[in-house]
Amino acid sequence: MAGGPSTPELVAAVCGSGGLGFLAAGYKSAADMRAEIDRTRALTGEPFGVNVFMPTADTPEPGELDRYRRDLAGEARRLGVALGTPHGGDDGFDAKIEDLLAAPPPVVSFTFGCPDDSLIRAFQRRGTAVLVTVTTVEEARSAAAADGLCVQGAEAGGHRGSFTNDELEGVGLHRLLSDLRPRTRQPLIAAGGIASPVDLGDVLALGAVAGMAGTAFLRCPESGTSAVHRAALTDPRLTRTAMTRAFTGRPARGLVNRFLTEHSAQAPAAYPHVHHLTAPLRKEAAARGDVDTVHLWAGQSWRHIRQAPAADIVADLTRL
Numbered sequence: 481m482a483g484g485p486s487t488p489e490l491v492a493a494v495c496g497s498g499g500l501g502f503l504a505a506g507y508k509s510a511a512d513m514r515a516e517i518d519r520t521r522a523l524t525g526e527p528f529g530v531n532v533f534m535p536t537a538d539t540p541e542p543g544e545l546d547r548y549r550r551d552l553a554g555e556a557r558r559l560g561v562a563l564g565t566p567h568g569g570d571d572g573f574d575a576k577i578e579d580l581l582a583a584p585p586p587v588v589s590f591t592f593g594c595p596d597d598s599l600i601r602a603f604q605r606r607g608t609a610v611l612v613t614v615t616t617v618e619e620a621r622s623a624a625a626a627d628g629l630c631v632q633g634a635e636a637g638g639h640r641g642s643f644t645n646d647e648l649e650g651v652g653l654h655r656l657l658s659d660l661r662p663r664t665r666q667p668l669i670a671a672g673g674i675a676s677p678v679d680l681g682d683v684l685a686l687g688a689v690a691g692m693a694g695t696a697f698l699r700c701p702e703s704g705t706s707a708v709h710r711a712a713l714t715d716p717r718l719t720r721t722a723m724t725r726a727f728t729g730r731p732a733r734g735l736v737n738r739f740l741t742e743h744s745a746q747a748p749a750a751y752p753h754v755h756h757l758t759a760p761l762r763k764e765a766a767a768r769g770d771v772d773t774v775h776l777w778a779g780q781s782w783r784h785i786r787q788a789p790a791a792d793i794v795a796d797l798t799r800l
C-alpha cells in the first residue's frame with residue numbers, strides 16, 4: 481500500500497504471523513525503497529514482497545488537464561496553495577528494477593501492467609517469485625510468465641491495477657475468479673473486500689490459493705496510515721465507497737467525500753498527471769485534517785475492519 485500505510489513494521493508483523501507482507505515501492509525513490517527493504521530485513525527473517533508500479537502510458541490532451549485545473553481552482557484558493565504541475569513519469573521504474581535485481585527480495589509484484597518476459601525471467605533466475613496484478617481475463621493471459629496472479633476485484637481499496645485506464649468500474653472478484661480459474665494453472669491470489677474468514681473461505685472455494693487484504697490493515701498501529709485517513713475510516717458521515725479518477729487520474733476506490741463527489745465527473749483519465757496536479761491540495765488538506773478534500777482509499781469491506789495489531793488481523797482473517 482503505497483502512500484504511507486505499508487511500513488517495514490507492518491510488513492514484518494504480517495510476515496511474523498503467517499502472512500506475506502508487501503512493501504510499497506510506489507511514490508518513493510529507489511534509495512528510499514532500498515532503505516525500507518533493509519529495515520524489513522532487520523525486523524524479520526521471513527520472506528516478504530516488494531510491489532512496483534509499472535510505467536503507465538496515458539497521453540492526455542493539454543486541454544483536458546487545463547479544464548480540470550480550472551475545475552480545481554476554487555479548492556486551491558480555499559486552501560491557499562498552488563496546484564501542482566501535471567506531468568507524466570514512470571515512478572523511477574528503471575532505478576528500482578536495477579536495485580531489486582542487484583539485491584533481489586523473495587517476491588516482487590507488479591501493478592498497472594506486466595513486465596516483459598525477459599524481466600520476469602531475470603527475477604526468476606535470481607530466485608525471486610514474480611506476481612502480477614490482473615483485473616481481467618485478457619490481462620491474465622498476457623501475464624502467463626508470472627509465477628502467480630494477484631486477481632484484484634472491483635471491491636478492492638486503492639487503485640485498480642488494470643493495465644489500461646479506459647474503464648472505471650471493473651469486475652467483481654468472484655466473477656473474475658470464476659472466469660479465470662478454468663483458464664490458467666497459475667496460482668491465483670484473490671484481492672478485494674476480504675475482511676473475514678468467510679470472505680477468505682469464499683475465494684479459496686473459487687480456486688484461489690490465498691487471499692490478499694489491504695483495507696483490513698489500515699487501522700493497525702504498525703501501519704503508516706495518516707491521521708486524517710484513520711479518522712475517516714470510523715467517521716459516521718462517510719457511508720460508502722466509490723471508484724474515482726478525481727485524485728490521481730486513475731480509477732481508485734475510496735470513501736465518498738465532498739471532493740470525490742464534486743470532481744469525479746470532470747477528472748480526465750490521465751495518470752500520473754492528475755496525481756501531480758492535486759498533490760499540493762491533498763498534502764495541505766491532510767495537514768489540516770480536512771477529511772472532505774483528501775483521498776481516503778478504502779475497499780468495500782471497510783466497515784468490517786478494526787483497530788488491532790497486524791498479527792491479530794492476520795489471525796482474524798485466517799480463523800477458518
Ligand SMILES: Cc1cc2nc3c(=O)[nH]c(=O)nc-3n(C[C@H](O)[C@H](O)[C@H](O)COP(=O)(O)O)c2cc1C
Pocket residue numbers: 481482483485504506531590591613632635636637638639641671672673674692693694695696777778779780781
Ligand atoms: C491505501 C491503499 C493503498 C494501496 N496501494 C497499492 C499499491 O501501492 N500497489 C498495489 O499493487 N496495490 C495497492 N493497493 C491495492 C491492494 O494491493 C489490494 O488490491 C487491495 O487492498 C485489496 O482490497 P481490500 O482493500 O478490499 O483488501 C492499495 C490499497 C489500499 C487500500
